[in-house]
Amino acid sequence: MAERRLAKGVRQERLRAELKRDPFITDEELAQKLAVSIQTIRLDRLELGIPEVRKRTRLLATEAFERVTSLNRNELFGELLALEPGKSGISMMLTTEEMVLSRRSVVRGHYLFFQANSLAVAVIPATAVLTRDAEVHYLAPVGVGEKLIAHATVVQVEGRHYRVEVKIRRGTEEVFRGVFVVVALEEQ
Amino acid sequence: MAERRLAKGVRQERLRAELKRDPFITDEELAQKLAVSIQTIRLDRLELGIPEVRKRTRLLATEAFERVTSLNRNELFGELLALEPGKSGISMMLTTEEMVLSRRSVVRGHYLFFQANSLAVAVIPATAVLTRDAEVHYLAPVGVGEKLIAHATVVQVEGRHYRVEVKIRRGTEEVFRGVFVVVALEEQ
DNA sequence: ACTGTTATTAGTATCTAGTACTAATTATAG
DNA sequence: CTATAATTAGTACTAGATACTAATAACAGT
Numbered sequence: 001m002a003e004r005r006l007a008k009g010v011r012q013e014r015l016r017a018e019l020k021r022d023p024f025i026t027d028e029e030l031a032q033k034l035a036v037s038i039q040t041i042r043l044d045r046l047e048l049g050i051p052e053v054r055k056r057t058r059l060l061a062t063e064a065f066e067r068v069t070s071l072n073r074n075e076l077f078g079e080l081l082a083l084e085p086g087k088s089g090i091s092m093m094l095t096t097e098e099m100v101l102s103r104r105s106v107v108r109g110h111y112l113f114f115q116a117n118s119l120a121v122a123v124i125p126a127t128a129v130l131t132r133d134a135e136v137h138y139l140a141p142v143g144v145g146e147k148l149i150a151h152a153t154v155v156q157v158e159g160r161h162y163r164v165e166v167k168i169r170r171g172t173e174e175v176f177r178g179v180f181v182v183v184a185l186e187e188q
Numbered sequence: 189m190a191e192r193r194l195a196k197g198v199r200q201e202r203l204r205a206e207l208k209r210d211p212f213i214t215d216e217e218l219a220q221k222l223a224v225s226i227q228t229i230r231l232d233r234l235e236l237g238i239p240e241v242r243k244r245t246r247l248l249a250t251e252a253f254e255r256v257t258s259l260n261r262n263e264l265f266g267e268l269l270a271l272e273p274g275k276s277g278i279s280m281m282l283t284t285e286e287m288v289l290s291r292r293s294v295v296r297g298h299y300l301f302f303q304a305n306s307l308a309v310a311v312i313p314a315t316a317v318l319t320r321d322a323e324v325h326y327l328a329p330v331g332v333g334e335k336l337i338a339h340a341t342v343v344q345v346e347g348r349h350y351r352v353e354v355k356i357r358r359g360t361e362e363v364f365r366g367v368f369v370v371v372a373l374e375e376q
Numbered sequence: 377a378c379t380g381t382t383a384t385t386a387g388t389a390t391c392t393a394g395t396a397c398t399a400a401t402t403a404t405a406g
Numbered sequence: 407c408t409a410t411a412a413t414t415a416g417t418a419c420t421a422g423a424t425a426c427t428a429a430t431a432a433c434a435g436t
Contacts, residue, residue, distance in 0.1 A: 005403090008411095008412070008413095023249070023253060024246070024249070024250070024253075026392090026393070026394090027393075027394075028393085036413075036414090037413065037414050037415075038414090039413070039414055039415070039416095040412080040413055040414070042394085042395085043412085043413080052393070052394055052395085053393070053394080054242065054245075054392095054393070054394075054421090055394095057242075057245055057246050057249045058212070058245055058249075060248075060249035060252055060253060061211070061212070061245045061246075061248035061249035061252065062212070063252070064248055064249065064251070064252030065211060065212075065248060067252075077298075098256050101263060104316075106318070109305060109318075109319045109322075110265075110298055110301055110302040110305060110306075113298055113301055113302075113305075113322075114296075114298040114301075117297060117298060117301075118298075128292070130294070130297075130326065130329065131297045131326055132325065132326055133323075133324065133325045133326070134297075134301075134322070134323070134324045135321075135322070135323040135324075136321065136322045136323075136324075137320065137321045138318065138319055138320055138321070141318065193432095196382095196383070196384095214421090214422070214423090215422075215423075216422080224384075224385090225384065225385050225386075226385090227384070227385055227386070227387095228383080228384055228385070230423085230424085231383085231384080240422070240423055240424085241422070241423080242392090242421095242422070242423075243423095
C-alpha cells in the first residue's frame with residue numbers, strides 16, 4: 001500500500017476517503033492501511049473532528065432509525081411549509097448526496113416524483129388517499145445541496161377524484177411539473 | 189414501573205417491545221425498566237437470540253449503509269431478469285415492510301414508479317440517461333411480500349429520445365402501467 | 377414440610393475499541 | 407544547529423459487554 005511516508009494533509013484526505021468507503025473501519029485497520037501508528041490515526045481523527053468507530057456507527061444507525069420512523073410517520077417527503085386542505089400546499093426538500101447515483105451529480109428522478117406526489121396527496125382532506133394517475137415532466141437536472149420548493153394546487157374535483165398540479169422550483173427556475181389524479185378513500 | 193415480579197414470558201415480551209421502541213437501549217437500562225438484574229436481562233437476550241446493543245447498532249447501521257450504497261451503486265431498482273439493449277427488459281422487485289406507510293398495508297406509489305422508471309432507463313443503450321417525461325397509471329394497490337415483475341419495451345426512437353412503455357404485474361394481474369420519455373446523453 | 381428444578385442474582389476474568397494523558401523519538405524548517 | 411511539528415509509545419481508565427462459576431430465591435410436585 002503506502003510505501004513512503006505520506007504528507008500529513010495527503011494522509012488525512014486518504015483517511016477521509018477510507019471512512020467514506022467503509023464507515024465501520026477501526027483505528028487499528030486504518031493504521032495498517034495508511035502505514036502509521038494507531039496514535040497518529042487518533043490524532044488525525046481528533047484534528048479532523050471525526051468520531052470513533054462506535055460513535056460513527058451509532059450516528060448512522062440513529063439516522064437510519066429516525067428516517068424510518070419519521071418517514072413512515074409522516075406521509076410527506078420533505079418539510080411542509082404551507083397547507084390549505086383541499087386547495088393547495090407548499091413543501092421544501094433539500095437534496096443530499098444519497099439521492100445521487102455514485103459517480104454522478106444528478107439527483108435521481110424518483111425523488112422529485114415523490115416530493116411532488118406526496119405533497120399532492122397531502123393537500124387532500126382525507127385520511128387515506130391513493131394516487132391513480134400521474135403525468136410528469138422533468139425540466140432541468142437537479143444537483144446535490146439544492147433547495148427544492150414544491151407548490152401543489154388542486155385544479156379539479158369530481159366526487160372523490162382530485163386533479164392536483166405540482167410544480168417544483170429551484171429558486172425561480174422550474175425543474176419539475178406534474179399533474180396527479182388522486183382518490184380519497186376515507187374522507188375526513 | 190414494574191412493581192411486582194413479572195412472569196418470565198411476560199417480561200421477555202416487554203423486553204422485545206422495549207427494543208423495538210428503542211434499539212439502542214443498554215442492558216443496564218433494560219434492567220432498570222424491567223426491575224430485574226442485569227444478569228437476568230442478559231439471560232433473556234441469550235434465550236431470545238437478541239444481540240448486545242453494539243451489535244444491534246452495527247446491524248442497523250450496516251443495513252442502512254448497504255441500502256444507500258446499493259441504491260446508489262445500482263441504476264436498477266429491483267433485480268434484472270432479462271435485457272435486450274435498445275429493445276426491452278424485465279426486472280423483479282419484492283415489496284418489503286419499509287415500502288409501506290405505517291398503519292397501512294399498501295406499498296407507496298413511488299416504489300412502483302421507480303422500479304418502472306429505472307428499468308425504462310436501463311434498456312437504453314447509453315451510459316447516461318435522463319428521464320424527460322412520464323405518464324403513469326396505478327391500476328391496483330400492492331401489498332407487502334409481493335413479487336412485482338416489470339416489463340419495459342422501447343416503442344419509439346427519435347434521435348436520442350426514446351419512448352419506453354413499462355407494465356408491472358403481480359402474477360397475471362397488471363398493477364401499474366407507464367410510458368417514459370428518456371434521453372440518452374452519452375451513447376455507448 | 378421437603379426435595380428437585382427453574383429462575384434469578386452475584387461475582388470474576390477477560391474482551392474490544394477506544395479516551396485522556398504524559399513522554400520520548402523522529403523529521404522538518406529556518 | 408535549534409526549535410517546532412509530527413509521530414510513536416505507554417499507562418490508566420471507560421463502557422458495555424461475554425463467558426463462566428456459584429449462590430440464593432422461588433416454585434412445583436410429592
